[in-house]
Amino acid sequence: MDARERILEAAARLFSNQGYPATSLAQVARTARVSKALVLWYFESKESLFRTALQHFLTPYEIDAHALLGLTEREQIEKLIDDYYDFIAEHLSSVQFVLGQVVRQDENSHELVTHARELYRVYRELLTTILERGRASRVFAPQVRPAEDAALIMAALNGLLVQQLVESERECDPQELLARFKSTIRTQLCPSLPEDVPAALRTDTLPHETFGQRAGR
């Protein structure tokens, strides 16, 4: 790995752990095992180094909407939830950084914050659309309110993320919470489905599809 690459990697890690103002070029240089001058030979300023390093984070933030084709609305919702969770688990430290920037509304990372917000919006609108379609085709209950419920699902996912970042002692297994969440959503969206309750209690109209195993991922 050449010097430029090492600098970029060190910068990404340090900026993400400590934030922009708390990270000095000297520290980046030391971490990358080069001189300060070399850092500024490759990148014209601290800020441009920051921006360039952030591209490392932003690149993987994309949604693969095509993978949803051929799934039922309920499966689509669950897939989106799982994808969101997987993405977070895989990029935890950079997600933590981005969230920090978003919460702080750091001026230095305006691009980053805008990008994150945009992605969030797209994700939510995708959820809304699916909820609308599911309700229209009677897969989901008529009480479903697409816009609000999509926002609530996103909120819960983000909340689970924050919880995961915050809780030092793993009091709850996040995987288990996610399963519980999906189960809750399922009951909420499709109240006609038997949950852990005797099926005899319910007599609603049947959904127009059958469901297989509920085993996790």
Next chain:
Amino acid sequence: MDARERILEAAARLFSNQGYPATSLAQVARTARVSKALVLWYFESKESLFRTALQHFLTPYEIDAHALLGLTEREQIEKLIDDYYDFIAEHLSSVQFVLGQVVRQDENSHELVTHARELYRVYRELLTTILERGRASRVFAPQVRPAEDAALIMAALNGLLVQQLVESERECDPQELLARFKSTIRTQLCPSLPEDVPAALRTDTLPHETFGQRAGR
């Protein structure tokens, strides 16, 4: 307001908006309309100023558990949710700051982060207890899982907070989302209650109490 007070207030605002490293004593002094030296006359160092200023944030972070006495479990849950939301609305900028510190796990605010985490834990355990009692007394459905559902409620609340902080263009009214959330919880906890669905569909056992109006706060 005397100089010390002005310094403290300026410090609280600036630290909370810009973070610790990006805020200089000169800026604090300018904002408080005093000299740099005076700041360090009252506070022995930048870090001690930071810590002292943070007490302003931490003070109001308390839970009034006594106010829950005499309410039904369902009302207790809703009251806790409303209180949480009200608190956030009232202290939005400091909550934003604390959340930023928590997410970043800033070393400078270890006390702060610990306090916030502790408060969060207490809040969640309170919810868990109420859910347990409600389930035991058959006010809540037997499917309720106290620990997990308490965590999910907290997650959703925190997610709504993040959403509120993040969304520049108010696409959804947070008040409306909260109402929808409470309504969702209600259906989830007490599936025997008629929601927007014809009561004829349900035949479960009745809760041991009656419910009055559903009007908001």
Next chain:
DNA sequence: GTCTATATACAGATAGAC
């Protein structure tokens, strides 16, 4: 208590040798 003046350290950035 509040100030001006100053010490000291370190930041980001440049010059120029190799």
Next chain:
DNA sequence: GTCTATCTGTATATAGAC
């Protein structure tokens, strides 16, 4: 390309006048 040496600004912190 990579370095050492250095410039310049600004940060925290101190000294001491009033």
